[in-house]
Amino acid sequence: MHFTQKLELFPEQHVTQMLFKDVNNAAELRQDAVEGNIHAALINPTMLLSPFQALLAANKAIHSQSIGKMKTRSLNSEIIFNLSPTNNISEAFKRFGISHQDRSLLVVVVHSRDDSEVLSHIAIRVDGQEVPVEEFSSFSDPAKIRKLYKVSPQEESGGLLDAVVCRMATKDVM
Amino acid sequence: MATLQLLRGAEMLKQGAEGRVYRAEFLGKPAVIKQRFPKRYRHPELDEKLTHRRTMQEVRSIARCRRAGISTPVVYFVDYSCSCIFLEEIVDSQTVRDFIASARRSSSRSDQELQRLAELTGRILAKMHDEDVIHGDLTTSNMLLRRSADSSELELVLIDFGLSYISALAEDKGVDLYVLEKAFLSTHPNTEPLFQQLLGSYSASSKKSSAVIKKLEEVRLRGRKRSMVG
Ligand SMILES: Nc1ncnc2c1ncn2[C@@H]1O[C@H](COP(=O)(O)OP(=O)(O)OP(=O)(O)O)[C@@H](O)[C@H]1O
Numbered sequence: 001m002h003f004t005q006k007l008e009l010f011p012e013q014h015v016t017q018m019l020f021k022d023v024n025n026a027a028e029l030r031q032d033a034v035e036g037n038i039h040a041a042l043i044n045p046t047m048l049l050s051p052f053q054a055l056l057a058a059n060k061a062i063h064s065q066s067i068g069k070m071k072t073r074s075l076n077s078e079i080i081f082n083l084s085p086t087n088n089i090s091e092a093f094k095r096f097g098i099s100h101q102d103r104s105l106l107v108v109v110v111h112s113r114d115d116s117e118v119l120s121h122i123a124i125r126v127d128g129q130e131v132p133v134e135e136f137s138s139f140s141d142p143a144k145i146r147k148l149y150k151v152s153p154q155e156e157s158g159g160l161l162d163a164v165v166c167r168m169a170t171k172d173v174m
Numbered sequence: 175m176a177t178l179q180l181l182r183g184a185e186m187l188k189q190g191a192e193g194r195v196y197r198a199e200f201l202g203k204p205a206v207i208k209q210r211f212p213k214r215y216r217h218p219e220l221d222e223k224l225t226h227r228r229t230m231q232e233v234r235s236i237a238r239c240r241r242a243g244i245s246t247p248v249v250y251f252v253d254y255s256c257s258c259i260f261l262e263e264i265v266d267s268q269t270v271r272d273f274i275a276s277a278r279r280s281s282s283r284s285d286q287e288l289q290r291l292a293e294l295t296g297r298i299l300a301k302m303h304d305e306d307v308i309h310g311d312l313t314t315s316n317m318l319l320r321r322s323a324d325s326s327e328l329e330l331v332l333i334d335f336g337l338s339y340i341s342a343l344a345e346d347k348g349v350d351l352y353v354l355e356k357a358f359l360s361t362h363p364n365t366e367p368l369f370q371q372l373l374g375s376y377s378a379s380s381k382k383s384s385a386v387i388k389k390l391e392e393v394r395l396r397g398r399k400r401s402m403v404g
């Protein structure tokens with residue numbers, strides 16, 4: 001059910017994504033994340049169209065960390081920051097981080113090779129039902145995404161995901 | 175450095191004076207990676223700054239075009255520390271250069287297709303100039319063609335914004351077209367009518383085309399005078 005991808009640029013690192021529905025303890029998980037007691041990025045999946053976005057965000061976060069140029073305090077918060085179309089950190093957390101009443105959750109974990117223990121440790125803390133990552137799109141809210149990234153109809157003619165991805169990658173120069 | 179390590183194992187598509195182009199898988203997707211390196215003869219610190227700025231401009235122009243609905247490869251990731259841009263690979267495409275060359279070799283059916291291509295190219299360049307993006311290196315090798323998935327319509331994808339910049343001046347747009355004209359007619363001899371068709375389509379599509387075409391004519395004249403002297 002998990003989706004794990006090896007990073008070509010950082011062969012020691014893997015990114016695993018786990019998707020949950022019917023989550024009952026979002027507030028508690030959020031508190032844990034804020035206090036740094038959970039080693040994962042906890043993301044609101046309605047703001048994403050595809051696991052590819054989380055992969056890009058994680059790849060960029062590890063890159064920024066490796067050259068000492070993170071904009072936030074931790075790798076996991078950097079992942080959330082990288083998803084956002086703007087450079088406003090608190091805005092990024094508000095839109096892409098987990099909130100109190102959320103019922104769905106995307107967990108993104110950066111880990112080394114065979115870290116199944118770390119993964120199950122994190123998964124077990126979520127009071128909810130894990131679903132295959134393939135079901136990603138059933139959680140997405142394209143209307144909200146379109147609005148947040150300010151994607152015009154002409155830009156969307158090339159595909160909404162492409163528009164979003166390109167805005168994520170180019171936000172530092174626009 | 176992670177990126178340079180990846181490039182060592184990647185397939186090189188092109189080796190140029192100022193950069194290399196590679197193909198590699200990136201996060202599970204086919205990607206093209208453009209690496210720009212500093213010119214050796216300049217001051218090293220200045221070099222690095224200029225290379226960095228060029229890379230930023232290339233990324234910015236791509237983003238600007240995409241926002242206007244002009245097809246260019248998606249930027250996936252930029253490693254500014256080594257001036258590498260990770261781009262979507264435009265798969266199953268061919269350069270306009272190859273397309274024109276093979277179309278002219280084959281039968282009459284392609285005549286219509288060439289005209290459609292000229293019309294399309296003119297329209298897209300007009301749109302790009304209306305966004306004040308000057309490509310800087312318009313050639314038929316810096317345009318890719320692919321058939322869109324849902325139809326047999328041709329889609330034109332502009333690539334290689336390495337020399338691009340932002341300008342609203344008709345002069346800059348005229349020079350942009352002049353560069354294309356020179357490249358077009360020397361790569362594809364005896365295609366004057368086809369290029370005229372491209373310009374016609376440009377004129378019909380752009381709001382500010384008359385000033386640009388006027389500048390193009392001026393630049394042509396200057397070019398001719400220069401070649402008569404030199
Ligand atoms: N996104 C892409 N998808 C597919 N092929 C590409 C892509 N980008 C570049 N190419 C191929 O690589 C070639 C060189 O790329 P590009 O023109 O961007 O590099 P360049 O070094 O600036 O080239 P030049 O010096 O010829 O202007 C292109 O002609 C094309 O065949």
Ligand SMILES: [Mg+2]
Nearest residue numbers: 315316333334
């Ligand atoms: Mg080129």
